[in-house]
């Protein structure tokens with residue numbers, strides 16, 4: 001409600017105190033946030049789930065806000081929580097190499113996670129955390145309007161496809177996300193590939209499929 005009112009004021013060119021609009025006060029489901037900086041501020045202020053008590057900072061997302069490709073991971077780890085940017089640790093370095101393998105720079109794409117706060121000890125996100133946090137991701141996708149999505153890992157894949165199938169069953173084909181039916185490719189999480197290097201060949205096949213989607 002508050003957000004819709006803000007949009008109206010904006011359309012009428014009436015200045016508003018954006019800083020006072022906190023998405024967590026009204027619930028992210030209540031309306032579209034008009035721009036990414038405002039959404040980022042809402043995320044930074046979010047206290048919807050207990051993860052806000054243990055985070056160093058929120059990890060909103062990074063990259064080209066007009067990107068054709070958006071990569072969606074699971075949740076911040078230690079380094080991401082420290083630096084406020086997704087995929088900056090060892091898994092992030094491998095993700096950069098995976099992008100290079102198909103001729104992409106990290107700065108060309110947009111990267112975000114299912115959760116914006118680090119789960120303690122990097123445990124799997126809880127269903128209620130996913131439920132509270134993913135309206136932010138949905139709005140990031142709506143604002144960036146990527147032409148292709150790539151989910152890395154089981155948690156992101158299962159959420160985006162509303163599925164309980166294993167990652168092995170979900171990867172290898174192009175899916176469609178949401179009402180806009182955005183092409184969605186699923187591949188292994190780079191952290192999994194660090195632990196299981198023999199899966200890199202399959203991941204490379206996924207990346208070639210991904211490359212075909214936006215070339």
Ligand code: URA
Nearest residue numbers: 073074075076086087
């Ligand atoms: N793993 C993720 O899924 N996301 C990050 O940002 C870092 C590690």
